[in-house]
Amino acid sequence: MKIRNTGYPYYIWLAIFIAIPLILVLYFAFTTGDSQNLGTFSFSLNNFKRFFTPIYLTVLYKSVSLALVSTVICLGLGYPIAYIISREKPRIRNVMVLLFVIPMWMNFLLRTYAWLTLLGKNGIINYIITKIGFQPLDLIYNDTAVLLGMVYNFLPFMVLPIFSVLTKMNFNLVEAAEDLGANKKVTFLKVILPLSLPGIITGITMVFIPAVSTFVISSLLGGNKSTLIGNLIEQQFRYTMDWHFGSAMSIILMVFILIAMALTSKFDKEKEGEGGGLW
Amino acid sequence: MVEKSMKRLYTFLIFLFLYAPIIVLIVFSFNDSRSRGVWNGFTLKWYFELFKDREILRALYYTLFIAISSSIISTIIGTFAAIGIYGMNGFGKKLVLNLNYLPVLNPDIVTAVALMTLFRLAQLEFGLLTLLLAHVTFCIPYVVLSILPKLKQMNKHLAEAAMDLGATPFYALRKVIIPEIMPGIITGALLAFTLSIDDFVISFFTTGHGVSNLSITIFAMARRGINPVINALSTLMFITLLVLLLIINKRTEKNDKNLQERR
Amino acid sequence: MKKRIVLFLVIVMVIGVVTTGCGESKPTLNVYNWGDYIDPDVLDMFEEEYGVKVVYDTYATNEDLYVKLKQGGSSYDVIFPSDYMIERMIRENLLAEIDITNMDQIAKVDDTFMNLDYDPDNKFSVPYMWGTVGIIYNKTMVSRPLTKWADLWDEEFSGDIIMLNSQRDTIAVALKKLGYSLNTRNIAELEAARDELISQKSLVYAYLGDEVKDVIVGEEAAIAVVWSGDAVSMIRENPDLEYVMPEEGTNLWFDAMVVPNNAKNKEDAQKFINFMTRPDIAALNADYIGYSSPIPEAVELLPDEIKNSVVGYPTEDMLANTEIFKDPQDILSEYDRIWTEITSAQ
Numbered sequence: 012m013k014i015r016n017t018g019y020p021y022y023i024w025l026a027i028f029i030a031i032p033l034i035l036v037l038y039f040a041f042t043t044g045d046s047q048n049l050g051t052f053s054f055s056l057n058n059f060k061r062f063f064t065p066i067y068l069t070v071l072y073k074s075v076s077l078a079l080v081s082t083v084i085c086l087g088l089g090y091p092i093a094y095i096i097s098r099e100k101p102r103i104r105n106v107m108v109l110l111f112v113i114p115m116w117m118n119f120l121l122r123t124y125a126w127l128t129l130l131g132k133n134g135i136i137n138y139i140i141t142k143i144g145f146q147p148l149d150l151i152y153n154d155t156a157v158l159l160g161m162v163y164n165f166l167p168f169m170v171l172p173i174f175s176v177l178t179k180m181n182f183n184l185v186e187a188a189e190d191l192g193a194n195k196k197v198t199f200l201k202v203i204l205p206l207s208l209p210g211i212i213t214g215i216t217m218v219f220i221p222a223v224s225t226f227v228i229s230s231l232l233g234g235n236k237s238t239l240i241g242n243l244i245e246q247q248f249r250y251t252m253d254w255h256f257g258s259a260m261s262i263i264l265m266v267f268i269l270i271a272m273a274l275t276s277k278f279d280k281e282k283e284g285e286g287g288g289l290w
Numbered sequence: 291m292v293e294k295s296m297k298r299l300y301t302f303l304i305f306l307f308l309y310a311p312i313i314v315l316i317v318f319s320f321n322d323s324r325s326r327g328v329w330n331g332f333t334l335k336w337y338f339e340l341f342k343d344r345e346i347l348r349a350l351y352y353t354l355f356i357a358i359s360s361s362i363i364s365t366i367i368g369t370f371a372a373i374g375i376y377g378m379n380g381f382g383k384k385l386v387l388n389l390n391y392l393p394v395l396n397p398d399i400v401t402a403v404a405l406m407t408l409f410r411l412a413q414l415e416f417g418l419l420t421l422l423l424a425h426v427t428f429c430i431p432y433v434v435l436s437i438l439p440k441l442k443q444m445n446k447h448l449a450e451a452a453m454d455l456g457a458t459p460f461y462a463l464r465k466v467i468i469p470e471i472m473p474g475i476i477t478g479a480l481l482a483f484t485l486s487i488d489d490f491v492i493s494f495f496t497t498g499h500g501v502s503n504l505s506i507t508i509f510a511m512a513r514r515g516i517n518p519v520i521n522a523l524s525t526l527m528f529i530t531l532l533v534l535l536l537i538i539n540k541r542t543e544k545n546d547k548n549l550q551e552r553r
Numbered sequence: 554m555k556k557r558i559v560l561f562l563v564i565v566m567v568i569g570v571v572t573t574g575c576g577e578s579k580p581t582l583n584v585y586n587w588g589d590y591i592d593p594d595v596l597d598m599f600e601e602e603y604g605v606k607v608v609y610d611t612y613a614t615n616e617d618l619y620v621k622l623k624q625g626g627s628s629y630d631v632i633f634p635s636d637y638m639i640e641r642m643i644r645e646n647l648l649a650e651i652d653i654t655n656m657d658q659i660a661k662v663d664d665t666f667m668n669l670d671y672d673p674d675n676k677f678s679v680p681y682m683w684g685t686v687g688i689i690y691n692k693t694m695v696s697r698p699l700t701k702w703a704d705l706w707d708e709e710f711s712g713d714i715i716m717l718n719s720q721r722d723t724i725a726v727a728l729k730k731l732g733y734s735l736n737t738r739n740i741a742e743l744e745a746a747r748d749e750l751i752s753q754k755s756l757v758y759a760y761l762g763d764e765v766k767d768v769i770v771g772e773e774a775a776i777a778v779v780w781s782g783d784a785v786s787m788i789r790e791n792p793d794l795e796y797v798m799p800e801e802g803t804n805l806w807f808d809a810m811v812v813p814n815n816a817k818n819k820e821d822a823q824k825f826i827n828f829m830t831r832p833d834i835a836a837l838n839a840d841y842i843g844y845s846s847p848i849p850e851a852v853e854l855l856p857d858e859i860k861n862s863v864v865g866y867p868t869e870d871m872l873a874n875t876e877i878f879k880d881p882q883d884i885l886s887e888y889d890r891i892w893t894e895i896t897s898a899q
């Protein structure tokens with residue numbers, strides 16, 4: 012292309028607002044001292060050493076397991092609905108997608124907070140349950156509530172990529188498979204599932220990453236009882252002012268996510284061409 | 291037949307799940323009680339109070355202002371960036387693409403604390419400016435990522451052809467390239483707008499006194515018992531959204547129909 | 554059509570910029586206060602009387618406030634820290650001196666609230682509200698009255714206990730239960746308190762801030778650790794609630810208005826502080842938020858059931874077994890570490 016490279020303003024922006032901040036975080040992570048006073052910094056691995064103790068590793072473990080469970084649930088709930096919507100006629104399909112997307116446009120804090128009214132001991136769900144005659148359920152300020160919050164917030168991020176891939180899929184292949192004698196299960200496992208894999212991978216990434224790093228959901232719905240790694244990081248930057256420890260944990264979180272992404276990208280060779288796999 | 295009704299039931303349940311909190315918000319916006327659990331009678335007073343509540347109106351104003359400004363700025367920078375990246379090759383391109391992908395990949399709390407550290411070290415006063423800078427920073431990557439695929443789909447030689455015919459590079463840019471990638475630009479702008487309007491974590495760490503967006507205000511209120519005025523606000527927002535999206539949907543349907551009829 | 558949308562958006566932006574610019578005609582006062590800690594009408598009244606625009610923001614704990622102030626990048630004109638936090642802020646030169654001789658309402662503050670240890674000559678602060686920390690419980694939901702901090706570790710109440718999501722207050726509860734001072738500098742004692750709190754975790758319903766009011770009034774949990782002012786508000790809404798200052802002793806606290814060093818509008822800040830000390834204004838605030846005012850004339854204006862209640866206005870001998878928080882100074886990082894460990898424990 013003979014056109015001059017118009018990207019230069021952005022390259023400078025990238026350097027200042029993306030590259031430098033991360034370098035700063037790295038710098039903070041490997042030093043200690045009064046985080047408000049640059050002059051007191053000295054190199055140290057203490058922050059990392061402090062993290063790799065049982066009490067904080069449990070926090071990481073909990074964050075990862077909750078994120079994994081919610082990702083699996085999102086996949087289990089999301090794939091069927093993506094499939095169902097993708098098979099509808101275009102007119103109905105568009106309306107359904109619209110209806111699916113509208114809640115995402117509403118403020119997520121608000122929607123999460125509204126769950127407190129639903130999940131409380133005297134909340135709406137328990138009201139219905141007790142009217143039917145069952146014992147009230149323990150649905151709030153515990154891991155169940157946090158899981159539910161995660162699934163609720165991130166389900167659309169699983170559904171939309173899968174839906175997008177399914178609509179582009181050539182359904183003649185499915186018909187061909189059925190003509191060749193394959194039953195529904197085999198068709199699904201051998202034809203539909205592999206073809207929709209790129210969407211699944213995107214969906215998993217778009218759910219797992221926010222799920223493992225959230226602090227809002229655990230703070231609003233978890234009663235501050237289960238600290239997740241997101242909460243820990245927030246705490247260091249907003250309460251204890253230990254930016255060094257907070258930065259170290261941020262780096263650990265980033266590395267963790269990069270490893271997870273590297274593992275999943277083994278399943279999907281053509282990621283680069285998708286431009287990030289956005290819908 | 292059973293399969294069809296199971297599909298229907300499943301779809302219904304999922305949508306119920308999605309909309310349950312919204313229904314709660316809407317219903318309780320008419321509740322004549324401050325407490326979030328008890329129903330006390332129907333009232334419209336929260337809607338009137340909404341227009342008197344300074345904190346919420348201010349937050350709404352800042353939210354919209356930042357969303358509109360950051361999507362415009364990030365779309366402009368992002369479009370030029372995407373075009374520039376498209377023309378690059380080799381290591382430089384990889385580097386830029388990877389750096390660009392970082393805010394998308396990184397959990398928002400990491401982006402947030404990184405930016406906060408930068409602003410603090412630069413001794414900037416936290417407020418509207420830092421908030422705007424932060425929003426533009428996390429919006430541009432999405433704009434770039436929306437436009438790049440369109441650039442790839444575009445016929446490379448169109449621009450060259452235009453310039454061979456005597457167009458200046460800038461003219462070629464305006465009249466040839468941009469129209470081709472316009473859908474990508476629009477998607478990018480909309481994406482940026484959506485992300486900015488709903489952002490909480492990054493705004494939380496990069497804003498300063500007085501400048502709160504809606505999410506931050508709600509978070510602060512959630513800590514002390516939500517003001518039912520927020521329920522009224524969310525109901526209004528929901529209705530506006532619904533109407534807007536239905537209109538857009540009807541228009542694209544009409545467009546499609548027109549295209550079909552012409553054939 | 555598209556051009557018109559863009560034009561519209563640009564107009565909105567321009568209007569936005571212009572109106573924020575126009576706001577500069579009136580002087581502005583940046584106030585940063587606890588959440589739910591003022592009668593909102595009071596702000597309007599101040600704006601009208603003094604022609605000053607008030608920008609009001611809130612925080613949830615003293616530590617929140619301190620961090621916001623220390624990390625800079627935001628300047629406030631009036632803030633409302635508690636005793637130990639004022640002590641720390643004075644020590645770190647974060648506060649501007651105020652001139653109480655210039656405030657005609659200062660005489661209305663009862664002498665017992667002036668010249669306290671954290672600010673001996675009131676060079677920096679003017680008292681705002683005071684209170685205690687205690688246990689509130691729902692008489693109809695528990696089998697027996699609660700009287701001690703140790704009751705919060707009773708298995709019988711498992712799942713019904715709400716603790717405060719506040720570092721110093723919660724650590725203080727455990728320290729008191731073990732018989733230690735809530736200002737201890739003994740790391741072993743602090744770690745013992747930490748272990749107590751960790752062992753209590755399985756009994757705790759949640760660690761909450763202001764949302765505790767809704768939860769207790771709505772009877773979703775039976776017991777909570779709360780500040781006395783919140784107890785007053787809650788009892789007003791649900792008469793089945795009872796507030797008690799535990800036997801092992803508790804915390805007596807004072808919140809005061811101070812002016813940070815980097816305040817941009819120190820003059821109006823002092824006027825605001827004076828205004829808030831007016832008995833009628835103090836009464837409005839005390840009535841709205843339920844907390845106890847240090848201004849006797851204001852207390853007189855309060856409804857009987859509040860001013861005569863020992864919840865908000867305990868007697869002297871009830872206050873005998875209380876301690877006021879002091880700034881931990883150099884062992885603050887130990888407090889932080891211990892609190893992080895408490896919240897992280899599963």
